[in-house]
Amino acid sequence: xxxxxxxxxxxxxxxFLTGQGRYxxxxxxxxxxxxxxxxxxxxxxxxxxxxxxPARELPGVLACITGDEIAxxxxxxxxxxxxAGYHPTECPPLxxxxxxxxGEAVAAVLAESRYTAEDALELxxxxxxxxxxxxxPEAAMAGGAALVHEAAGSNVLLTRAxxxxxxxxxxxxxxxxxxxRFRFHRHAGVxxxxxxxxxxxxxxxxxxxxxxxxxxxxxxxxxxxxxxxxPVHRLRVVAPDVGxxxxxxxxxxxxxxxxxxxxxxxxxxxxxxxxxREDLLTxxxxxDETIDAELAxxxxxxIRGLRARVVADVGAYxxxxxxxxxxxxxxxxxxxxxxxxxxxxGEAWGVATNKAPMGPYRGVGRPVSTFVTxxxxxxxxRRLGMDPVALRLRNLxxxxxxxxxxxxxxxWDSGSFVESLERARDAAGYEHVRAEQERARRAGRYVGVGxxxxxxxxxxxxxxxxxxxxxxxxxxEGATVRVDPGGTVTxxxxxxxxxxxxxxTLAQVVAxxxxxxxxDVRVVSGDTAAGPVGTGTYASRSAVIxxxxxxxxxxxxxxxxxxxxxxxxxxxxxxxxxxxxxxxVRGTPHRGLTLREIAGAAYAGAKRLxxxxxxxxxxxxxxxxxFGTASNATHIAVVEVDPETCAVIVRRFVVVEDCGRIxxxxxxxxxxxxxxxxGVGAALLEEVVxxxxxxxxxxxxxxxxxxxxxxxxxxxxxxxxxxxxxxLGGFKGVGEGxxxxxxxxxxxxIADALQPFGMELSELPATPDRLFRxxxxxxxxxxxxxx
Amino acid sequence: xxxxxxVRLTVNGVEREGRCEPRKLLVDFLREDLGLxxxxxxxxxxxxxxxxxLIDGEAARSCIMLAxxxxxxxxxxxxxxxxxxxxxxxxxxxxxxxxxQCGFCTPGMLMTALDLLRTNPSPTEAEIREGISAVLCRCxxxxxxxxxxxxxxxxxx
Numbered sequence: 001x002x003x004x005x006x007x008x009x010x011x012x013x014x015x016f017l018t019g020q021g022r023y024x025x026x027x028x029x030x031x032x033x034x035x036x037x038x039x040x041x042x043x044x045x046x047x048x049x050x051x052x053x054p055a056r057e058l059p060g061v062l063a064c065i066t067g068d069e070i071a072x073x074x075x076x077x078x079x080x081x082x083x084a085g086y087h088p089t090e091c092p093p094l095x096x097x098x099x100x101x102x103g104e105a106v107a108a109v110l111a112e113s114r115y116t117a118e119d120a121l122e123l124x125x126x127x128x129x130x131x132x133x134x135x136x137p138e139a140a141m142a143g144g145a146a147l148v149h150e151a152a153g154s155n156v157l158l159t160r161a162x163x164x165x166x167x168x169x170x171x172x173x174x175x176x177x178x179x180x181r182f183r184f185h186r187h188a189g190v191x192x193x194x195x196x197x198x199x200x201x202x203x204x205x206x207x208x209x210x211x212x213x214x215x216x217x218x219x220x221x222x223x224x225x226x227x228x229x230x231p232v233h234r235l236r237v238v239a240p241d242v243g244x245x246x247x248x249x250x251x252x253x254x255x256x257x258x259x260x261x262x263x264x265x266x267x268x269x270x271x272x273x274x275x276x277r278e279d280l281l282t283x284x285x286x287x288d289e290t291i292d293a294e295l296a297x298x299x300x301x302x303i304r305g306l307r308a309r310v311v312a313d314v315g316a317y318x319x320x321x322x323x324x325x326x327x328x329x330x331x332x333x334x335x336x337x338x339x340x341x342x343x344x345x346g347e348a349w350g351v352a353t354n355k356a357p358m359g360p361y362r363g364v365g366r367p368v369s370t371f372v373t374x375x376x377x378x379x380x381x382r383r384l385g386m387d388p389v390a391l392r393l394r395n396l397x398x399x400x401x402x403x404x405x406x407x408x409x410x411x412w413d414s415g416s417f418v419e420s421l422e423r424a425r426d427a428a429g430y431e432h433v434r435a436e437q438e439r440a441r442r443a444g445r446y447v448g449v450g451x452x453x454x455x456x457x458x459x460x461x462x463x464x465x466x467x468x469x470x471x472x473x474x475x476x477e478g479a480t481v482r483v484d485p486g487g488t489v490t491x492x493x494x495x496x497x498x499x500x501x502x503x504x505t506l507a508q509v510v511a512x513x514x515x516x517x518x519x520d521v522r523v524v525s526g527d528t529a530a531g532p533v534g535t536g537t538y539a540s541r542s543a544v545i546x547x548x549x550x551x552x553x554x555x556x557x558x559x560x561x562x563x564x565x566x567x568x569x570x571x572x573x574x575x576x577x578x579x580x581x582x583x584x585v586r587g588t589p590h591r592g593l594t595l596r597e598i599a600g601a602a603y604a605g606a607k608r609l610x611x612x613x614x615x616x617x618x619x620x621x622x623x624x625x626x627f628g629t630a631s632n633a634t635h636i637a638v639v640e641v642d643p644e645t646c647a648v649i650v651r652r653f654v655v656v657e658d659c660g661r662i663x664x665x666x667x668x669x670x671x672x673x674x675x676x677x678x679g680v681g682a683a684l685l686e687e688v689v690x691x692x693x694x695x696x697x698x699x700x701x702x703x704x705x706x707x708x709x710x711x712x713x714x715x716x717x718x719x720x721x722x723x724x725x726x727x728l729g730g731f732k733g734v735g736e737g738x739x740x741x742x743x744x745x746x747x748x749x750i751a752d753a754l755q756p757f758g759m760e761l762s763e764l765p766a767t768p769d770r771l772f773r774x775x776x777x778x779x780x781x782x783x784x785x786x787x
Numbered sequence: 788x789x790x791x792x793x794v795r796l797t798v799n800g801v802e803r804e805g806r807c808e809p810r811k812l813l814v815d816f817l818r819e820d821l822g823l824x825x826x827x828x829x830x831x832x833x834x835x836x837x838x839x840x841l842i843d844g845e846a847a848r849s850c851i852m853l854a855x856x857x858x859x860x861x862x863x864x865x866x867x868x869x870x871x872x873x874x875x876x877x878x879x880x881x882x883x884x885x886x887x888q889c890g891f892c893t894p895g896m897l898m899t900a901l902d903l904l905r906t907n908p909s910p911t912e913a914e915i916r917e918g919i920s921a922v923l924c925r926c927x928x929x930x931x932x933x934x935x936x937x938x939x940x941x942x943x944x
C-alpha cells in the first residue's frame with residue numbers, strides 16, 4: 001500500500017501523550033536566569049526617567065536593564081519592504097524615548113527565579129509623560145493627530161491598490177449594486193503555549209543559541225544576526241516542541257532580541273516564558289479592518305465588478321520581517337475570490353495606532369476578504385431573488401478557464417471551485433435544509449444557511465514574497481536526506497513544526513520516494529544547525545515546498561542506492577526495485593540488498609562502489625514551486641439564532657476541500673476542522689477590545705473567549721483530491737483554509753436566519769450584544785457601529 | 788520573600804518531598820522542584836485547563852493552587868498515566884483518532900477526560916463536549932478528542 005495518502009497514525013504522538021514533549025518552558029540550563037519584563041501601563045507616553053536602582057538591590061536580582069542600556073547590544077528591528085507607499089518604522093527590543101502601546105516592554109529584570117524577577121518589577125520606578133492616545137485609524141488619519149512614529153511623518157504606514165478594468169463604469173452600468181461598510185474586529189491567535197524563549201551565549205566559540213517557541217527559526221536566525229552584529233553561522237535558532245503557532249509565532253519579537261542581548265551581556269543563559277496576560281498584550285493580533293465594498297451584478301446574477309476601500313489598524317509597529325502590509329494588502333489581493341471579476345479596484349491603507357502590532361494569523365487577509373465578498377454575493381442573490389448557490393455557480397471560475405489570472409495578479413493554477421460547491425450543496429442536503437428552515441420559521445425558530453467559497457494561494461514560491469512586498473525570500477525550502485550506516489534514514493528540513501505532524505507526513509513522503517520503511521525514517525526540523533537553510537513553517541507552505549524538496553532528495557538517494565546495489569549484485573539498475581528498505585532483483589525476490597547493506601557499501605568507499613562514484617548516501621535538494629498552487633473549498637454552515645438571547649448555535653458545518661494530492665487524510669481533516677474551529681470562534685466569540693485610552697480590556701481568557709468543545713459542532717469534511725498540476729507531488733497547502741471559509745459561512749448563515757427581521761450582518765464577531773443592538777435598530781439601516 | 792517550607796505529597800504513586808516558598812504555585816512546584824514538566828502552564832488563571840491534574844482522584848487546576856495546599860495529597864499527573872509500560876486506553880484512543888496536534892493541551896485534556904469517564908463511564912457526545920469544555924484546545928477543533936473519548940469509554944467499560 002502506498003504511504004502517501006495513507007491515514008498513518010502520528011509518530012510524534014507518543015511523547016505528547018506521555019508528558020515527554022519538550023517545549024521551551026521545559027528546558028533549563030545550568031546558571032540560567034529568568035527574565036521578567038516591565039511593561040508600560042500607558043498606551044502612548046514619553047519615558048521621562050527610569051530608576052532601576054531599588055530593583056537591582058533585591059536579593060536574587062542580577063540586573064535590571066533599560067532600553068537605553070540594551071541599545072548598545074542590539075539594534076532596533078526595521079521591517080523593510082519593496083512596496084512603494086510603505087514607510088518603515090523601528091521597533092527597539094526595549095522601549096526608548098517613548099512607549100507606543102500598553103504592554104510594551106520598558107525594562108528587563110534578570111533574577112534567579114521568575115518569582116523574584118516579578119517582585120523586582122514592582123521596585124522599578126518609571127516616570128511617564130502621557131501623550132494623546134491614537135485609538136483608531138480614523139483618529140490617526142485626522143489632521144493634527146499625534147504621531148505613533150514621528151520619523152515616519154504620518155500614521156499611514158502604507159497604501160496599496162490593485163486595479164483592473166473600469167470598475168466605476170461597471171458600477172454605473174450594472175443592473176444592481178450592493179454595498180456596505182463591513183467591519184471585522186481585532187482578533188488574537190491564542191496559542192495554548194504562550195511565547196517563550198531561552199538564549200545561551202557561548203563565549204568560547206562566539207556562538208549564540210536561541211531556543212524559541214517560533215514557527216520560523218531560519219528567519220529568526222537571519223534577523224537576529226543582523227540586529228546582534230553576529231555572522232549568521234554564529235547563531236543557532238532552535239524551535240523545539242511548539243504549542244501552536246497559527247501565524248502568531250512567525251514574527252521576530254522584541255523579547256527574542258532582548259533575551260539574546262541579555263544572555264550575551266550577562267554571560268548566563270536567559271529564559272523568558274510569557275504569561276497569558278503578556279501574550280494577550282503583546283503577541284501580534286489580526287484583522288481589525290473596515291471595508292467599504294460594493295459589488296455590481298447584471299440582472300442575471302453575473303458579476304460585473306467589485307470595488308473596495310480597506311482601512312486596517314496595524315497597531316504600533318510594523319512587524320519584522322512581514323511588515324504592516326501583511327494583513328491588509330492580502331485583503332485586497334484576495335477580495336475577488338474564486339469568481340470571475342472583470343472590473344476591480346481594491347485600495348488599502350495600513351494605519352498605525354497605539355495598540356499591539358498586527359501580524360499574520362491563520363488565513364491572513366482572506367478570512368476578511370471572504371467574509372466581505374461572500375456577504376455581498378448573498379445580498380446580490382437576495383435582491384435578485386436568486387438562490388445564493390445558483391448565483392455562485394454562475395460566477396465561479398470554471399476548470400476550462402484555468403490557469404486564471406485574478407484582478408490582483410494572483411495566478412490560480414488549478415481548482416475545483418464549481419465541484420466543491422456542488423459537492424458541499426449535496427453533502428449538506430441543501431434542499432432539505434432549506435425546507436427545514438421554512439418549517440422552523442413557521443414554528444418561530446430562526447435557522448439560517450450560509451455558504452462560503454474561497455480559493456487561497458499556498459506553497460508560494462519565489463515569484464512573490466509570502467507577505468506582500470516584504471524584502472525577504474520565502475520561496476524555497478531544502479531537505480537533507482541521509483541513510484546512515486545502520487540503514488536508518490534522517491530527513492532534515494529548515495521547516496519548523498507546531499502541530500502539523502511533519503514528523504509523520506514528511507516521513508511518509510521520504511519513505512515512499514526513497515523506498516525505505518516508514519519506521520526507519522526520522523524527520524528532524526526546527527533547528528538551524530541540523531537542517532538545510534530554510535525559513536520555517538507558515539503560509540501553508542510546508543507540505544508543498546518541504547514535501548517537494550523531500551521528493552527531490554529522496555529520489556536522488558534512491559537512484560544512488562540502486563546504482564550501488566546494481567554494482568554489488570552485478571545486475572542492471574533497471575532490473576532492481578527498491579521498496580520497504582530493500583533493493584530486490586525483479587523476478588528473483590531472494591536476490592537483493594537491504595538499505596543497510598547498501599549504506600554500508602556507500603560509506604566503505606571506492607573499494608565497493610562503482611568506479612568514480614562519490615562515497616556516502618546523503619542528498620540535499622532545494623525546491624521552489626515558483627508561483628505556488630491554489631487550494632480551494634466550500635463551507636456550509638447551518639445556524640440557529642435565538643432572537644431572545646441573541647445566542648447563535650452552529651447546528652452543522654460542512655467542508656468540501658481540495659488540497660490536491662493528500663499525504664495523510666487524518667492530518668488534512670485535523671487541519672480543516674481545527675481551522676474551522678478558529679473561524680467559528682472568530683465569527684461568534686473572539687474579539688480583542690481596547691478602551692479609548694488604549695488599555696486592553698481583554699487581557700485574560702475570561703474576557704477573550706475562544707471556543708470550547710461545547711460551542712462547536714461535529715464538522716463534516718469531504719475531500720476532493722485534484723493533484724496540483726504545478727507542484728512536485730501534486731500537493732497543495734491546507735493549514736489555513738478552515739479559518740478562511742468559516743467566518744464567512746457563519747456570518748452568511750446568521751444573516752440568512754435574520755431575514756425575517758430584514759437585517760444584514762456587516763460586522764464580526766456576531767456577539768450576542770452586537771446582534772441585540774442590530775435587532776433593536778430600525779429595519780432600514782444596517783451599517784455597523786464605527787469603532 | 789518568605790522562608791521555604793517543606794511540602795510532602797504522593798505523585799504518581801511515589802512519595803515526593805520538596806522545599807519551596809509558601810507562595811509557589813503547585814504547577815511550578817511540580818515542574819521546577821519535582822521535574823515533572825508534562826503538566827503545562829497555559830494561562831495561570833484557571834481557564835485553559837492545560838495544567839489539570841488529579842488531586843485525591845479529582846481533576847483540579849494546578850495553576851490556581853499553591854503547592855502547600857497539596858501537602859499530604861495524592862496526585863496523578865500525565866507522567867503517571869501509563870501503566871506497566873503500556874499506554875492508557877485514553878492515550879491510545881487520542882493517537883488513533885488524531886486527538887492532538889501541538890500536544891500542549893493534551894496532558895490537561897487527558898486528565899480531564901479521565902475524570903469525566905470516572906464520573907460518567909458512558910457519556911453522550913454532548914456530555915463529552917461539556918465535560919472537556921474545561922480545557923481549551925486551539926488546534927483540533929475538538930473533533931478527534933471527542934471521538935477519542937467516545938472510543939476510550941467503550942474500551943474502558
